[in-house]
Amino acid sequence: MNVLILGGNGYLGPYVVKALAGEHSLRITDIKPSSSEIRQEFQQHQFMDVDITSAPQVERAASGMDAIVNLSAVRNRLAFGVNLHGCYNMMQAAVTHGIQRVINTGPHFTITGPNYESFDYRINPDVPPHAGTSPYALSKSLGQEVCRAFSQNHNIYVQDYLFYNFRLPHQLKRGTGGVPFIVTPADAAEVFRLGLAIGLNRLPSRCETFFILGENPQGKFLNDKAKRILGFAPRDDVTTVWRKTHR
């Protein structure tokens, strides 16, 4: 499958590229050029400088693609440009080129903002969106609504993967604790491989949101939808961080 990756040079990008490189032909794009090491390692794939806020650039980058993965995110004053208009440009490009499969990403606040934090447990990705008023969360939420609008009016299937906290395997130590929404980057990257492989007719609707996190013994946030539909099976045991230190 020809896959356009937007924002491929951010935190998660290199992990996703590594997970997909063996099975797909990638067009890796970002406003920030990839390092020469990355270009060397994945030289059989295409690299392109793309500013997601530029509709012509996104449309050009999407030409000939079968799927789009959007990893772009900005938290500063440019948040609306990248997180909202970037989604609009992406979806418009998908319409133009007849691309049916789109994977969008964002923080868990996209759906479950600060007011949801007061709920004790079983917070899942299918609740009414309530991002709150931080520019990052709200602009991401608006971007996701744009994706939803296009999925309802065009033959495009959007999967939205939401994350919260990334930890590397060596950081998963007893007693370190943390928000009950942790995943390692390698496990997070794996879900993109699953999302590109799943038959579109196996998605319950043309716009589905998934929480992507490792096991969460508290049950505060749920990853069961990603497991059930995508076959997500995190390998790294993040539950260690909530275990007692004296054992």
Place this chain on the structure above:
Amino acid sequence: MKRRNFLQAAGVIGATGSGALAGENPPGGETSQAPETRQNQPGQKRVLVTSADSPLGQAVAAALGGRYRVHLTSSLDVPTAQPFMRSDLGHDESTNALVQGTDAIVHIATPPPDADQYGQIDHRARCTYNLLMAAAEERIETVVYLSSLEMFKGYDEDYEVTEDWQPLLSSQPAALADYLGEFTCREFAHESRLRVVVLRLGTVVREDEVQGKPFDPLWVEQRDVVQAIASTLHVSLDDTELAGRRWTILHIGSGSPDARFTSQRAAELIGYQPQFNWE
């Protein structure tokens, strides 16, 4: 009765319910009210009206001028006798300065005339965000946001669609932008940072402009829209009825029995009495 007295005093409806409307005065021109009612009185609340360059913005400014200290803003320069500050509603201190000392904002949110797809969405989403963030920081009491009933046109016409129904999303920039603006407002209201009243309008027309044309069930006369805005401000600022509500949506259509959407809730909550029914 209280609301009706107010509406009559403000010139929004006549004593018989069908008299001259303040909103029909030419932009920036004189109203039919007595001059003394046009002068600002001590203790009058201050209302900021955005999109002052738009015909609706100018009609709203003219109608509210007697009761409130009206200040105007727009991304374009507007010749007006009322206080005016040009603003792009950016993410900076100038937007805070714009709203400081204001009791309520009427955010008409009409994109600039030359706005492209990007501009339409940007104006409704980012600029609304910046305005509401400034309003929350400056502890503004009420924001009235003007949206559209277009997003409900997709429902079967046989349904009695009310304010509780889910919008049907469009990927067309203008309709999508309206929805994104509402979405932004809802977040501020649900975080209890502002009281927001969304007025979803039908297709705003002037009676003289549509004379002789086949009736469109989505039409709402501009003067009825002005009435709805004035009534909302009255109930929000001068009455207690909406004080406990952080988030209110009202549908504003014509008085025609063939109107596409009911305005019943607006009648109940703000005393909305549309004067135009094209019968």
